[in-house]
Amino acid sequence: MFSTIKKGATPLDGVARGINKSGEFTGAYCEIVGGNHVCHGYLGKNAIWRHGLSIFNSPSAGAGVNDSGVVVGSFKDSNGYYHGFILNNGTTTRVDFPDPTEQMTILEGINDSGLVTGVWYDNNGSGPSHAFKLDTTTNTFTPIEVKGSTSQVAWGVNNAGLVAIQADTSSYIYCPRKPTKCPGTNAFEVPDERGITARSGVGVETRFGCSWLGRLSPPAKHRRCRVTGNWHLFRRTVPHSNP
Numbered sequence: 001m002f003s004t005i006k007k008g009a010t011p012l013d014g015v016a017r018g019i020n021k022s023g024e025f026t027g028a029y030c031e032i033v034g035g036n037h038v039c040h041g042y043l044g045k046n047a048i049w050r051h052g053l054s055i056f057n058s059p060s061a062g063a064g065v066n067d068s069g070v071v072v073g074s075f076k077d078s079n080g081y082y083h084g085f086i087l088n089n090g091t092t093t094r095v096d097f098p099d100p101t102e103q104m105t106i107l108e109g110i111n112d113s114g115l116v117t118g119v120w121y122d123n124n125g126s127g128p129s130h131a132f133k134l135d136t137t138t139n140t141f142t143p144i145e146v147k148g149s150t151s152q153v154a155w156g157v158n159n160a161g162l163v164a165i166q167a168d169t170s171s172y173i174y175c176p177r178k179p180t181k182c183p184g185t186n187a188f189e190v191p192d193e194r195g196i197t198a199r200s201g202v203g204v205e206t207r208f209g210c211s212w213l214g215r216l217s218p219p220a221k222h223r224r225c226r227v228t229g230n231w232h233l234f235r236r237t238v239p240h241s242n243p
Contacts, residue, residue: 003047012049014042017073018064018109018156026053026062026071041073055085055092064109064116064156072107072116082106084118086136096120097132097141109156109163113137117154117163129153131165144174 005012007029014029023045029052030039041053041062053060053071060075071087084095084107096105097120107118114136119129131144131152146152149167154174157163162183163174175182 005044005047005049007049012044014039016044017062020065020067020069022067024065024069026065026073028061028073041071041075043071053087055087056094060085063107066110066112066114068112070110070114072110072118074106084116086110086116095134097130107134108154111157111159111161113159113161115157115161117157119153131163131167133157133163146172 005014005016005025012029013031014027016025016027018027019025025044027042027044028039029042029049030037032038039059039061041055041060042049042051043053043062043065044050053062053073055073055075056077058075058077060073062071062073064073065071069089072084073087074082074084076082082104084105086093086095086107095107095116095118096102097118099120099122101122102120103123104121105118106120107116109117116134116136117132118134119131121127121129128151131146131154133142133144133154134140135142144152144154144163144165146165146167146169149169152165152167155164155166161176165172165174173183
């Protein structure tokens with residue numbers, strides 16, 4: 001059976017994107033404000049809209065919610081650029097992928113360990129898309145690249161760390177383990193991944209760490225993967241209130 005999502009007694013003009021095991025769901029709904037069509041993120045439960053999400057007083061969309069009620073998604077700033085957000089216990093944090101060419105970041109999913117998935121764009125969003133995962137416990141970004149593809153998007157992530165990937169070559173399940181430990185019979189290794197640990201503030205230290213997927217240990221000879229630079233994660237934390 002299907003349950004129609006309603007805001008009060010009226011079917012919701014919007015979409016549902018993510019849901020957790022307690023039945024909380026998130027997405028975006030739209031309304032007319034001052035003659036303009038404006039969309040907002042929201043939270044609901046048991047097919048009922050509960051409240052909108054006030055994300056920096058900007059148009060927004062919820063994409064994922066974990067079993068702790070942490071919500072991820074994106075919002076659009078006054079210049080028309082998208083940024084990711086994490087809403088946790090009433091506190092909203094802006095998230096941008098720490099690359100000098102980044103112009104838009106969108107978060108798509110989160111699991112119960114706080115592992116977030118998403119996509120970032122350069123060239124005003126018209127260039128290739130780049131998939132990534134973000135470990136919120138260590139504030140570490142890791143690009144997810146599919147060999148032979150030029151554009152990737154990371155969608156949902158489960159509690160085992162498996163990520164649904166869409167690329168311009170095909171669709172994939174990304175598995176952060178050895179191919180023999182991953183689902184399916186045609187698993188293949190991805191290139192060595194680089195984790196990026198970023199801290200807020202311009203000119204602060206940024207660290208790059210390396211891990212080797214599909215191998216028990218790093219190669220005996222490998223380049224040093226820690227540098228210092230001025231890449232940074234721009235984060236802004238403000239109290240959150242529900243409209």
